[in-house]
Each structure stands twice: as C-alpha cells, then as structure tokens.
Amino acid sequence: MIEIMDTTLRDGEQTSGVSFSAHEKLGIARVLLNDVGVNRVEIASARVSDGEFEAVRRVAAWAAHSGNLEKLEVLGFVDGTVSLDWIEAAGCRVVNLLCKGSYKHVTEQLRKTPEQHAEDIRAVVLEAERRKIDANIYLEDWSNGIKDSPDYVFRMIDALRGLPIRRLMLPDTLGVLNPGNTYQYCKLMVDRYPDLRFDFHAHNDYDLAVANVYSAIRAGIRGVHTTVNGLGERAGNAPLSSVLAVIKDQLGERTSLREEKINKASRLVETYSGVHIPPNKPIIGEHVFTQCAGVHADGDSKNNLYCNDLLPERFGRVREYALGKTSGKANIRKNLEALGIDMDEASMRKVTERIIELGDKKEVVTPEDLPYIISDVLHHDNARENQKIRLLNYSLSLAQGLRPVAALKIEIHGEAYEESASGDGQYDAFVRALRRIYSRLNRPFPMLTNYSVSIPPGGRTDAFVQTVISWNYAGVDFKTRGLDADQTEAAIQATLKMLNKIED
DSSP: OOEEEEOTTTTGGGSTTOOOOHHHHHHHHHIIIIIIOOSEEEEEETTSOHHHHHHHHHHHHHHHHHTOGGGEEEEEESSTTHHHHHHHHHTOOEEEEEEEOSHHIIIIISOOOHHHHHHHHHHHHHHHHHTTOEEEEEEETHHHHHHHOHHHHHHHHHHHTTSSOSOEEEEOTTOOOOHHHHHHHHHHHHHHOTTSOEEEEOBOTTSOHHHHHHHHHHTTOOEEEEBGGGOOSTTOBOBHHHHHHIIIIISOOOOSOOGGGHHHHHHHHHHHHOOOOOTTOTTTSTTTTEEOSHHHHHHHTTTOTTOOSOOGGGGTOOOEEOBSTTOOHHHHHHHHHHHTOOOOHHHHHHHHHHHHHHHTTSSOBOGGGHHHHHHHHHHOOOOGGGOSEEEEEEEEEOOTTSOOEEEEEEEETTEEEEEEEEOSSHHHHHHHHHHHHHHHTTOOOOEEEEEEEEOOTTOOTTSOEEEEEEEEETTEEEEEEEEESSHHHHHHHHHHHHHHHHHO
C-alpha cells in the first residue's frame, strides 16, 4: 500500500497568486480526506499569519470532531518552541519539521555546523514528544544533498534516527532530479536504512515530477506527496490525479484513494485557486476523454479499439465525441445516441456534411449545437445545385456614429445583380439592399412578420445561433431558419432560403 500525503493547502498554496480562505481550506480538506481518501493532508505553514492560524484552527476543529485530526500536518521550523506553540494553539498534533538536507544549506543559509543543526532538531523533536505532537522531518534540498554531499545526509540521519520521528521526507526541493537518479538515490536511502519510513516529495521543474514519483516507488519508497492539479511553487508539484493512475496502472500498487472522486476535488481546487486546468491535462483535463477523429469513434464501437486503461468512468467522467471537420458518422452517431435521436443513413449523411462544413468555420461543434444543426438540415433541405437564387457575395460594415451599410451581389435565374443600402442594423441594411434589387425587377418581396434568435444552453459566445424568421407572401405565412456562429449570417441564410422557397 502506497501512502499519499497531499500538500495542496501548504505547498500548493505557494503557487503565485493562490491564497485559500478559511472556509476554502476546510472544504478542500474535507473532500481530500472524506471523499478522495488521501492518507494525510499538510494544511499550512506555522507562523504565517493570523488568517492562516484561524484557518488551521477551523480545519483542526472539524478534524477533531470527525476523527481525522491525526491526518492533519503543519510545516514547522527549527525555532525552539515557536512553531510548536503555534501548532498546539491551533489544535493540531503533527509537525513536519523543516530541516536542512544538504551541506550547502546548513552552512550557507543557517551558518551552522551539521552538529549544531542536529542538536537544534533534537531539542524540537523531544519537545514535540513531550507535548504529544508527532514529528516528521523534511530534509530540505535533499536531492542536491544526496548528489553533492551524501556524507552529510548520512551523518544527519544517523544523528536523528534514535529520536521519536515517524517519517523522513525526501524533497526534490528545486526539481533537479530525473527518473534515473531518483531511483538511484531513493534506493540508496531505502537500502541503507531499511527500518526507517521515507516519503518522496517531487517538484515539476523539468516536467518529470510524476516520472520521478514512479521511480521513487520502484526504489522502495512507500509514501509520496502530491498536490491537486499539480499546484505549487514554480512549475508545481506532482499532480494527485496522475500519481494515482500511475501507481495503479503502471506500478500495480494499491492506495486508499477513490478514483471516481478525483475529478470532484480537481474542479473544487480549480474554482478556489483560480488556476485553470489545461484542457489536455491527463485524467482531469476537459478534452482528455474526447475523441475527435471519426475513425476513433468507430473503433470505440468495435470492442473499444481506441481505449486504454484510463477509462473516464474510473474518474467520475464520461467519454465524449467531438463534432467538427474531422468528425465522421461514428462521432455523430455517438452524440445522437446520447440525445436519444435515431436517424436514417440519408439524413445522417446530410447532417455529417453540414457539421464538416460548419467545422471549417468554427473550431468545435458541441453536442448542444447538434439539435439545431439537425433541424436546419432536415427542415430546409435545399440542395445548392438546384437553387434558383444564389448569394454570390456580400459585405457588411459597422462604424461608430454611422449607419450600418450592406453591399451584395446576388444571382437570380442566372443573372447577377448588385446593390447597396444603409439600415438600422447590418441585417436591416442587407434586406434594404435586397429589396432594391427586387424593386428594380418589379418582383414582389415578402413581408417579415417575426424574427427570433436562440442559442444552445450554456451561454457560450461562440455557440451556434439559430435564427427563425416568419414571413408573409401572397397571404401565406411560413418560416425559414438559418444556423451559424454569427447571428447576422444565420439571418442571411434564412432569408436566402425564403427567396428560393417563394420561387417554388
């Protein structure tokens, strides 16, 4: 069993611009411990601020009531009793003591000898024991220490190993390790000290945090640190979601985590932190369970040929099938099945052609757009080659302080006509120019009786607009509709359909 300590509320909060309020810390801690099932959470650094103290106090009060108090940890410092006083007053019972894991740090930052630092640590650990506060040790800059001054690392551990310390935590503080030397250094620690419990704490400066966690576990480390969505200083820490999947699928190890709750935790932290999840981020990104190519959707219908072990249902999600210019009938059929719509092959072909056409104009056609597209195609199946009236070109202009102007060129029964006009809006200008052409030809022009616009749910600014226009021509009322990402273009489509309709 691999133990997970999540430090979103401490190390993750060191992300530039991120600061969690007291109720946000409590909400995240509850989701991580109760829903996701992480083993421990590091919730703060001691001595930061009065607000941080109040937040820790509130989380600790909840944890004490719910039986989770021993799972809360607070970063403390080798400062005599100052950090311990802060942690004890806040109601917590575990300190993660920040010590120096490299010779350079102890001599240049603290300006002390290793022996002096070890004695200072000893005093804090023994005082914590007296107060019934459990102590873990962070060997800060351990990755550089084990690389450049391994003798110092071993001397420090030898000096501390007889103390009441629950875990020795090995941080790659500056994110300098790679999978090869992570395995080498972690195995060195495990083999030399088989009786001690080690955690590994990765940073992602080279985008290797998850790979380094993989190597650390292979080397025998049984505890790893994560943050939700990979939050953390600089490039961040190892993301909880990816670490969970790698531990299970790539290493065949068990954890106490509930996979189906990972997405819930990620969305909560995204909301509270204000740091958006990249759409292609493994496990939790918006698009990672979306098939775009039609051949992939077709393969999914044939014994899941394009699926791996990362099934979306594991993580509380569902597979989606994108609609656009790379879509095939399989993508569209998958979306229709989700909507409960059944179509024959001829209609499917028409809808597919329309989606590909629209995809050339717009990056993504969403499932919410699909009913509008179907309605547009099936209600107004005017093959272009049979149209008697074609819009050859048009131009619309809009300038502050001036009336909108439209210029258009239209073909009627093989003859081209041009006209321009101004109006109260771009579409009004277009219709006025069109009326001028019909007036010159002594052709009647229908009366517009109603004009309505609708978009799919969600309020996206790039959503398809369906424009439905009601007309009266020779005493007959009828409607035409247009569909496009641009409202004016949708109205122009509806108008062109109306002109061809009255020709018939």
